[in-house]
Amino acid sequence: MTEPLSPILTLNNVRKKYRGCEALKGISLQLFPGEMLGFFGPNGAGKTTMIRCISGLLKPDSGQIRMQISANSDATKTARLGLVPQNLAVYHDLTVQQNLEVFGRLEGVTGRPLQTRIAEVLDWAALKDRTRSLVKTLSGGMQRRLNIACSVLHRPSVLLLDEPTVGVDPQSRERIYTMLDDLTAQGAAVLLTTHQLDEVETRCHRIMVIDHGTIVADGKLPDLVRQTIGRPHRVFVRFDQPYHQELAAFSFDEHRTSAMCPIDSMQELPQVLAVLKQLDREPSQIDVRSFGLQDVFLALTGRSLRE
Amino acid sequence: MILTILRIMYLRLRNNPLELLLVFVMPVIFFSIFAAIFSNGIATGSDKQLRMAVVCVEQTPVGTELREFLEANSSLQCTSLNDNLSTQRLNDVTVSSLIRDAQNSGRYDLVIKLPCDIPSDTTQAPVQVTLVTDGQNSMAVAMVSSIVKAFFSQKQARAFAAKLLRPQTNENDTVEVAAETSSLGTLAGIEMQKPNDSSFFHAAKTPSDFFSESQIQQLMTTDEYGVIRVGEMAAVVPSRWALQKSVDLAQPQSLNAVHQEVPAPVEIDDDVSLVVENPQAMSQENPRIAMYAAGIAVLFLLFSATGNAAALLEEEESGTLDRILVSKAGLFHIISGKWLGILLLGCVQISVMFLWAEVIFRIQLWQHLDGFAVMTICTAAATSSFAMLLATVCKSRAQLNAASVVIILSMSAVGGSMIPRFVMSDQMKEIGKWTFNAWALDGYQKVFWYQSPVSSLQTEVMVLLGSAVVLGMLTLIFSQRWKHG
Numbered sequence: 001m002t003e004p005l006s007p008i009l010t011l012n013n014v015r016k017k018y019r020g021c022e023a024l025k026g027i028s029l030q031l032f033p034g035e036m037l038g039f040f041g042p043n044g045a046g047k048t049t050m051i052r053c054i055s056g057l058l059k060p061d062s063g064q065i066r067m068q069i070s071a072n073s074d075a076t077k078t079a080r081l082g083l084v085p086q087n088l089a090v091y092h093d094l095t096v097q098q099n100l101e102v103f104g105r106l107e108g109v110t111g112r113p114l115q116t117r118i119a120e121v122l123d124w125a126a127l128k129d130r131t132r133s134l135v136k137t138l139s140g141g142m143q144r145r146l147n148i149a150c151s152v153l154h155r156p157s158v159l160l161l162d163e164p165t166v167g168v169d170p171q172s173r174e175r176i177y178t179m180l181d182d183l184t185a186q187g188a189a190v191l192l193t194t195h196q197l198d199e200v201e202t203r204c205h206r207i208m209v210i211d212h213g214t215i216v217a218d219g220k221l222p223d224l225v226r227q228t229i230g231r232p233h234r235v236f237v238r239f240d241q242p243y244h245q246e247l248a249a250f251s252f253d254e255h256r257t258s259a260m261c262p263i264d265s266m267q268e269l270p271q272v273l274a275v276l277k278q279l280d281r282e283p284s285q286i287d288v289r290s291f292g293l294q295d296v297f298l299a300l301t302g303r304s305l306r307e
Numbered sequence: 308m309i310l311t312i313l314r315i316m317y318l319r320l321r322n323n324p325l326e327l328l329l330v331f332v333m334p335v336i337f338f339s340i341f342a343a344i345f346s347n348g349i350a351t352g353s354d355k356q357l358r359m360a361v362v363c364v365e366q367t368p369v370g371t372e373l374r375e376f377l378e379a380n381s382s383l384q385c386t387s388l389n390d391n392l393s394t395q396r397l398n399d400v401t402v403s404s405l406i407r408d409a410q411n412s413g414r415y416d417l418v419i420k421l422p423c424d425i426p427s428d429t430t431q432a433p434v435q436v437t438l439v440t441d442g443q444n445s446m447a448v449a450m451v452s453s454i455v456k457a458f459f460s461q462k463q464a465r466a467f468a469a470k471l472l473r474p475q476t477n478e479n480d481t482v483e484v485a486a487e488t489s490s491l492g493t494l495a496g497i498e499m500q501k502p503n504d505s506s507f508f509h510a511a512k513t514p515s516d517f518f519s520e521s522q523i524q525q526l527m528t529t530d531e532y533g534v535i536r537v538g539e540m541a542a543v544v545p546s547r548w549a550l551q552k553s554v555d556l557a558q559p560q561s562l563n564a565v566h567q568e569v570p571a572p573v574e575i576d577d578d579v580s581l582v583v584e585n586p587q588a589m590s591q592e593n594p595r596i597a598m599y600a601a602g603i604a605v606l607f608l609l610f611s612a613t614g615n616a617a618a619l620l621e622e623e624e625s626g627t628l629d630r631i632l633v634s635k636a637g638l639f640h641i642i643s644g645k646w647l648g649i650l651l652l653g654c655v656q657i658s659v660m661f662l663w664a665e666v667i668f669r670i671q672l673w674q675h676l677d678g679f680a681v682m683t684i685c686t687a688a689a690t691s692s693f694a695m696l697l698a699t700v701c702k703s704r705a706q707l708n709a710a711s712v713v714i715i716l717s718m719s720a721v722g723g724s725m726i727p728r729f730v731m732s733d734q735m736k737e738i739g740k741w742t743f744n745a746w747a748l749d750g751y752q753k754v755f756w757y758q759s760p761v762s763s764l765q766t767e768v769m770v771l772l773g774s775a776v777v778l779g780m781l782t783l784i785f786s787q788r789w790k791h792g
Contacts, residue, residue: 085630150630
């Protein structure tokens with residue numbers, strides 16, 4: 001993906017005190033058209049507060065939030081913002097079609113354009129066969145897809161999703177990300193918060209980590225690994241009994257039952273394996289693995305519980 | 308295991324103060340409300356005075372005497388409606404206006420109209436006393452009727468005794484002995500006169516002044532129309548009777564003989580008639596049903612309105628409210644849209660109730676359509692604002708449910724949806740004015756019971772619409788929490 005020069009959403013030093021504590025401590029970010037930004041952080045880090053500030057549901061204490069395409073450049077909410085709340089924000093006692101109609105009208109889409117758009121969105125969300133079904137009769141995955149569908153009827157240029165895949169099966173999750181990929185392909189910017197590390201790693205174009213109301217990392221995964229951990233891969237060796245001889249390039253733990261060797265690329269792997277060949281005792285486990293977002297996340301935020 | 312289940316129940320109850328409120332405080336509140344109503348209202352007969360207005364068409368001595376007689380009765384609370392008016396005879400228009408205003412004010416159980424030219428002796432000329440009722444308190448008519456009859460009984464007895472006091476000597480040199488037992492049983496009159504006889508009895512105040520106890524007992528038992536209690540208030544006695552007998556004064560002991568015989572009763576033929584009027588009843592079939600319909604309609608309107616307003620809290624909990632707030636619909640649109648929806652639903656709900664009452668009970672809805680429409684819209688508007696305010700103040704659906712049950716049932720009990728307001732004490736009525744129910748019911752009462760024109764609903768309309776506006780403004784203020792956290 002090539003980032004356009006002009007961001008569609010800009011946050012500049014946004015601060016917000018919420019229920020007595022400083023939830024956002026000067027957040028700054030840019031979101032570009034066609035980009036999917038994964039917002040990641042422990043519980044209580046400030047993700048939802050930030051989304052509520054961007055969507056205009058909370059007023060920041062200071063700082064600026066700007067939508068580039070808005071006629072009013074100072075507006076915090078424009079007609080082209082879409083919000084997908086964390087809960088299933090649809091009417092369970094209405095049908096799929098009825099939900100789409102009312103939320104389309106609330107966004108100012110009416111008449112024939114609304115009917116056309118509903119047909120498109122039903123197809124996009126794979127809900128075409130369930131238009132007359134009451135929402136409460138749908139599966140969890142269908143309800144989640146409808147939850148998203150209700151927010152895109154007005155073709156938002158920025159779509160905010162607060163944990164859109166909570167509680168759905170892998171197939172529905174895959175479908176939801178396919179839907180989001182379609183949106184970004186059409187030029188929409190997507191900002192989503194989630195706790196699903198694999199989704200952020202594999203689906204998002206860029207990752208931001210927020211902790212204690214501050215953005216502590218911003219970039220693509222390899223960059224984050226390099227910034228926080230250093231080398232992106234490592235070779236891990238475990239012994240049944242403490243191993244007291246030294247191994248070149250490996251560092252042991254305090255009990256000397258495991259050792260690790262970080263490497264920059266797989267090209268270095270033969271050299272490391274050559275070192276392991278010299279062992280006079282067979283290790284119980286040899287593991288070659290790349291560092292992921294989990295490692296970055298724990299490195300940035302620590303292992304202590306937050307709640 | 309059972310103990311564990313009990314412990315779970317106990318802990319859940321303890322951790323839920325609203326449920327505790329419903330379980331323990333609500334019954335106490337309701338007990339207090341109903342105890343207050345019944346202890347000062349319909350249950351104790353002796354505590355609550357009948358509120359009666361008196362209109363004297365002309366200020367006459369007998370009229371004034373009757374008014375004072377009524378005022379002296381501890382069961383009555385009398386108000387003279389024409390004290391401040393001219394002492395001249397009132398014309399019919401003025402009298403009708405005074406009576407109508409008194410009835411429409413709802414402050415009186417009964418209005419009594421005293422005619423002009425009431426003679427001192429009602430045996431000489433007919434007297435017609437009119438009792439004007441609105442039909443709400445049927446006991447008032449019976450009670451006041453008996454009191455008025457008692458007044459004229461006493462009046463007749465005195466007049467009769469006075470007649471006998473005039474010196475009369477008959478040919479047989481005897482005196483007339485007359486005694487009257489009235490409904491009060493307190494008067495007896497006797498005349499014993501003989502030329503040159505120094506013994507001269509004037510009217511005695513009570514039979515016991517003249518008759519011996521055994522004679523009184525005999526009088527009591529000889530009354531063929533029922534027991535006449537001497538010296539105390541009696542049950543209603545159909546008419547007054549007098550004993551009239553010639554007694555030979557030369558044989559004083561013959562006095563006893565007179566009363567040992569069964570005396571032949573002589574009816575005192577007065578001409579007092581009590582006319583009961585109910586202007587409302589003449590032009591309607593079933594006003595009481597209309598009042599019940601209004602009471603029940605307002606009670607359920609409050610419940611359905613808060614139920615609908617609770618959708619706001621459901622939308623908040625599900626995140627739908629956030630989605631709508633982010634859309635082109637702002638907070639004002641959401642609040643005003645829901646307010647209007649609840650108002651319209653309320654109007655339909657009340658209309659259905661009254662239509663049913665019209666079909667089944669003939670409450671004459673079509674004749675009062677304008678007043679009904681005004682009261683219904685105002686009541687629904689106030690109720691809608693009240694429900695929306697509750698929804699914006701409460702933090703959750705459960706909290707709203709608990710609060711609405713407590714508030715609505717209390718309002719309905721005090722405001723007259725459960726117990727008619729006219730049986731409540733004045734104090735309870737005043738307290739009831741802090742509720743929508745009372746103002747709504749007063750308005751419907753004017754429309755359906757008193758047949759009042761729409762213009763007479765000004766106060767009710769102002770209070771209900773004023774409440775709607777004030778509560779609506781408060782709703783907008785409290786709803787800001789959704790806009791900016």
